[in-house]
Amino acid sequence: MIAKIIAWSLSRRGLIAIGALGLLLAGALYVRSMPVDAIPDLSDVQVIVYTEYPGQAPQVVENQVTYPLVTALLGVPRVKVVRGQSMFSTAFVYVIFQEGTDLYWARSRVLERLNAVQSRLPAGARTELGPDATGVGWVYQYAVEGAGYSPAQLRSIQDFQLRYALQGLPGVAEVASVGGFVRQYQVLLDPTRLQSYGVTAQEITDAVRNANQDVGARTLEVAGSDYAIRGLGYFRGVEDIANVAVGVGTEGRPVRVGDVADVTLGSDLRVGIAERNGQGEAVGGVVVMRIGANALDVVSRVKAKVAELAPSLPPGVHVVTTYDRTDLIHRSIATLLRTLLEESLIVALVCAAFLLHARSALVAIVTLPLGILAALALIRWMGINANIMSLGGIAIAIGAMIDAAIVMIENLHKHIEHEPDRPHWERVLAASREVGPALFMSLLIITLSFLPVFTLEDQEGRLFRPLALTKTFAMAAAALLSVTVVPVLMGYFVQGRIRPENANPLNRWAAALYRPILRWALRWRLLVLGLAAALLVITLLPLRQLGSEFMPPLREGSLMYMPNTLPSVSLTQQRRLLQVEDSILMSFPEVESVWGKAGRANTATDWAPISMVETTVNLKPQDQWRAGMTQDRLIVEMDRRLRITGAVNSWTMPIKNRTDMLSTGIRTALGVKIFGPDLEVIQRIGHEIEATLSSLRGTSSIYAERSFGGRYLDIRPKAEALARYGLTTAEVQEELGMALGGDLVTTTVQGRERYPVQVRYARDFRDTPEAIGRLLISGKEGIQVPLAQVAQIGFAPGAPMIRSENGELNDLVSIDVRGRDVGGYVAEAKRLVARHVRMPPGYRLEWSGQYEALERVKARLQVVVPLTVAVIMLLLYLTFGSIVETAIVMLSLPFALIGGVWTMWLFNFNLSVAVAVGFIALAGVAAETGVVMVLYLDHAWEAIAGPGRTPGLGELMQAIEAGAVNRLRPKLMTVAAIMLGLLPALWSHGTGAEVMQRIAAPMVGGMVTSTVLTLMVIPVLYFMWRRRAVIDE
Secondary structure: OHHHHHHHHHHOHHHHHHHHHHHHHHHHHHHOOOOEOOOOOOOOEEEEEEEEOOOOOHHHHHHHHHHHHHHHHOOOOOEEEEEEEEEOOEEEEEEEEOOOOOHHHHHHHHHHHHHHHHHHOOOOOEEEEOOOEEEEEEEEEEEEEEOOOOHHHHHHHHHHHHHHHHHOOOOEEEEEEEEOOOEEEEEEEOHHHHHHHOOOHHHHHHHHHHHOOOEEEEEEEEOOEEEEEEEOOOOOOHHHHHOOEEEEOHHHOEEEHHHHEEEEEEEOOOOEEEEEOOOOEEEEEEEEEEOOOOHHHHHHHHHHHHHHHHHHOOOOEEEEEEEEHHHHHHHHHHHHHHHHHHHHHHHHHHHHHHHOOHHHHHHHHHHHHHHHHHHHHHHHHOOOOEOHHHHHHHHOOHHHHOHHHHHHHHHHHHHHHHOOOOOHHHHHHHHHHHHHHHHHHHHHHHHHOOHHHHOOOHHHHHHHHHHHHHHHHHHHHHHHHHOOHHHHHHHHHOOOOOOOHHHOHHHHHHHHHHHHHHHHHHHOHHHHHHHHHHHHHHOHHHHHHOOEOOOOOOOOOEEEEOOEEOOOOOHHHHHHHHHHHHHHHHOOOOEEEEEEEEEOOOOOOOOOOOOEEEEEEEEOOHHHOOOOOOHHHHHHHHHHHOOOOOEEOOEEOHHHHHHHHHHHOOOOOEEEEEEOOOHHHHHHHHHHHHHHHOOOOOEEEEEEOOOOOEEEEEEEEOHHHHHHHOOOHHHHHHHHHHHHHOEEEEEEEEOOEEEEEEEEEOHHHOOOHHHHHOOEEEOHHHOEEEHHHHEEEEEEEEOOOEEEEOOEEEEEEEEEEOOOOHHHHHHHHHHHHHHHOOOOOOOEEEEEEHHHHHHHHHHHHHHHHHHHHHHHHHHHHHHHOOHHHHHHHHOHHHHHHHHHHHHHHHHOOOEOHHHHHHHHHHHHHHHHHHHHHHHHHHHHHHHHOOOOOOOEHHHHHHHHHHHHHHOHHHHHHHHHHHHHHHHHHHOOOOOOHHHHHHHHHHHHHHHHHHHHHHHHHHHHHHHHHHHHHOEOO
């Protein structure tokens, strides 16, 4: 069939040439509009359910909101895991869906369940869905600055001038504010004055709520004109609220709000603070990108809109970028494009050096842009953007893409050399049909060898699937071009004077070196096989020394510094710590800027409590760093300088942090989840794990979350006392909620700005346990009872935040591992924990983070890799029709592993998913080199073993030497193109280089040993097989 396709293409060569040109132009135009990003979106499909339950403690939120939501949402179709987090006044429920689930379908299913469960939630709980964004949607962050402006003023500018203007841009799901003060009108009641005037707190609340409104009353005609009637009541400031009439008090006195309360303009409850460059508190915003949007376009639109808004901002106010994803995008794409250019140049030089014919080299090289554009067009059509992984698939395929063209061109050279008088297009057809079918199958083998990568799931699947797709499409395009376009181009360009192979000094030198080695190998066959087997066994030594990790680090150009502080830390203390930490970070010459955040931004995509610090450290380009400085050394130096009492440091990177947090719920590379029914016991287990592993080699930092480390003032009503005074628990709780927590009764409307109005007792009446005990609870018949007489008041520990997973309580031990592979660390850590940590019945541990993903990948590849090997063997059998020849080619695979393992050991790389992808790619190209060798050996054998003729032993030796040595040039060209073409990826530097190095290293090393052993072992095995069919001499 392949031979017929070749013949058809040559018979319609004009059509094929025009089609190739059309493909080149159409592909270039189509790919120009391709979206660009740094890395694939690694986050799971998530729907966030965010609930506000003002004034409620985490345990109340957990019992009344989070647990009912989690249990209800567990029944949503295609749900993988449901995580709940209960905090003061808020609940976050993260619903993580299975791979491939459409986000908007998932959101509609969650909304259905929310409608059903809403009636079971408290009346004061307000539930909403988070933005339609992914876990890595934070593409751009900025600070709003202005000399002489207070944090409250800057926050108002951010909330009402910038936020909504940016949120309306295409691709923006949400713009969240962080830092500063949200203005709040506060009505601070004086209970003494309330009693004196004879009014209640509830009457004040109702009066304020009802007074803040405008109404319309149709129109009035006056002197021939219509006038719209308005009733004006919106509050315009503190005075308006203070002048609100409450009614008539005792002795008929009129009462205004200002008579019984102080009305002030203060700040709302703060959920987060921000700091920039150690200069003090700051105000900023976070641009959250909508799922499926182009990050580069979104950030460009945001920057353009900010520039457009700049003249309308108050004098002296300006916007400063604090994090910009596009910097990473530009650096990563530049790294890959440079690598692709270098690889293409090397491949072109290889062709020119071996063939010494410019037009022949041009035929081989011209297939590269055609194959690359075809691959990019296909992934563009599939909705995949250009990133370091999708372009990386092309980078590792470039050498193999031109293998078929090289072999076919070289074969045509041979035909021209030996058949000078034969019609040219007949020679082209004969040369193409002679090797084309086997080459097509070898490229197909390389294509199918990547099947295991397509079976990867979750984060690793999302990372490497674009690479696998582009490599597969590129190789498939190369296979199709090899039997259609390449023969046609050979016919047009490879003609005229062609230098004989032995006229090239490079070819003569290679043949002169290889011939005696081959003769020696054929003479000492058993010794050669024994040495090859021994080398395979010796390779087990470095293999056992290799560590394991999930993924090599991807240098994003920014660091994320995340110190863990105690959950009881105050906002004032955290603000001071944040400024000190940022000042220390800014003292490093490698640091461009620092953007620190404690607590959360005003978005459902951020659940951080005040005790959680996330500081983005933007680094300068590496050529501006101190000599010899690396990112790992820089982190060590920073960590040493930032040893602050009360904080446990951990380091990661912005995108990696948000991806890990979403996929595993852990913000470090490794963590231990502790599941059980009692938070106190969970905390005890966490402390024991922390103490056990703190001295383990590789532990950079370890922190057990304080599951029960919160501090509370508990007010517990006494049933007997309540009955004595005719009170109920509900009446006491309602009074406490208003007096201490405060009621948000209304919202002011001041132009485009909106501010809440809160009613509560003044600070003097609620700032100590004694003052709270003196609060008067109103009973029946006007009786006033001090709170201390009807309730117990005292301090107690409690949960500062409650985590759950699939409805089961849990908490975390976060571990930052440095200087050691994660797999080896976990193996030793498990033994220590089993020996030293007491686990009561009903409690269990789950090792998570990178280790969880690593185990998942191992389990998957153990099943899929053998199946892929079986498919490759089937294709080889279809190619050769011989089990023996199939087995001979398959022997090149273990020999390829030898070089790959030793290269990994020399470069001190750990085994990882990226390395596994490199070995999988190596298997395909190693099988291809074996196919080429056996193909030429078969041609040589067929030349001496015609019908009715039995060759002798000497003829077999000569045939093997002819097939191996005389056809050495195409073998060396294919190997050199693959191996040398990968060197730029192996030696590359810059963003994304770490991943590409791990993929290229086993391929380069494996091709070295595979080639050496293929040139020696395959002829030996072929000789031993064919010897049975020859006459002994």
